Amino acid sequence: MADRPLAGRTVLAVFAHPDDESLACGGTLARLADAGARVVLLCGSRGESGSISDLALVPDGDLAGVRTRELAEAAAVLGIADAIVLDHPDGDLRWDDVTEFHEEIVAALHQYRPDAVITFAEDGLYWHLDHIGVHERTYTAVKTLGAGAPPLFYVTMPKGVMRKIAEAAHAKGGALPDASFWGIEPDAFGDAAIPPTFSIDVRDWVPRKLAALRCHRTQMGPNNPIAWIDEDEARRWLGSEYFRRSPLESGTAESVLEQLGEPVASS
Numbered sequence: 102m103a104d105r106p107l108a109g110r111t112v113l114a115v116f117a118h119p120d121d122e123s124l125a126c127g128g129t130l131a132r133l134a135d136a137g138a139r140v141v142l143l144c145g146s147r148g149e150s151g152s153i154s155d156l157a158l159v160p161d162g163d164l165a166g167v168r169t170r171e172l173a174e175a176a177a178v179l180g181i182a183d184a185i186v187l188d189h190p191d192g193d194l195r196w197d198d199v200t201e202f203h204e205e206i207v208a209a210l211h212q213y214r215p216d217a218v219i220t221f222a223e224d225g226l227y228w229h230l231d232h233i234g235v236h237e238r239t240y241t242a243v244k245t246l247g248a249g250a251p252p253l254f255y256v257t258m259p260k261g262v263m264r265k266i267a268e269a270a271h272a273k274g275g276a277l278p279d280a281s282f283w284g285i286e287p288d289a290f291g292d293a294a295i296p297p298t299f300s301i302d303v304r305d306w307v308p309r310k311l312a313a314l315r316c317h318r319t320q321m322g323p324n325n326p327i328a329w330i331d332e333d334e335a336r337r338w339l340g341s342e343y344f345r346r347s348p349l350e351s352g353t354a355e356s357v358l359e360q361l362g363e364p365v366a367s368s
């Protein structure tokens with residue numbers, strides 16, 4: 102038990118697309134799993150509207166199917182016990198199937214009875230409307246549990262990290278000339294985030310986080326700056342993951358997540 106202090110605990114992560122889990126908090130999910138927690142991922146869509154790094158990866162045009170399999174591989178790398186992929190329309194997660202998506206999250210909360218829930222913050226990492234939709238649905242779903250609701254945590258990324266990764270990729274002669282990630286400007290990541298209150302040191306889990314990201318081959322071609330960084334660089338820039346407890350839950354007891362974290366000084 103000593104090396105699995107979180108045995109018997111469950112953490113539910115709710116995200117929008119295959120790869121969100123690895124990019125946003127893959128290190129934390131792997132660290133939780135290694136500590137014995139059962140990690141469950143609920144992914145709202147199959148990511149069928151995403152980019153394709155290499156058309157040869159999707160010979161039959163079924164990007165949804167390919168990305169679902171990529172997610173299963175990444176989940177195995179991270180130690181995720183259950184990765185559930187829902188079939189909501191990529192790109193319309195905020196508006197379509199609102200009731201159904203809500204009910205699926207509520208059902209997962211009842212089925213798994215998590216000790217903590219992780220999702221996007223209000224900013225959706227970079228104002229991605231699907232991410233914001235997942236934030237809204239998860240908040241509302243957790244709220245239905247009232248006083249018995251598990252603590253809900255919002256994950257964010259510090260602004261500037263993606264810029265450093267893009268610059269490192271360019272220094273090696275790689276990635277797109279516009280330094281974008283999937284067409285997104287690096288400084289958009291974390292730009293509007295409410296400051297996090299604690300961080301989790303995942304430097305020792307960075308190799309797994311990188312390996313999980315690279316399972317998402319359709320998203321991680323040579324145009325993506327992340328494909329160009331080495332393990333030392335990843336440890337430096339992706340070795341901490343940042344969270345804040347949702348104001349929804351008024352309990353003060355430290356959760357499984359906070360137990361792994363260190364406070365972030367507010368500036």
Ligand SMILES: [Zn+2]
Nearest residue numbers: 117118121232
């Ligand atoms: Zn996403």
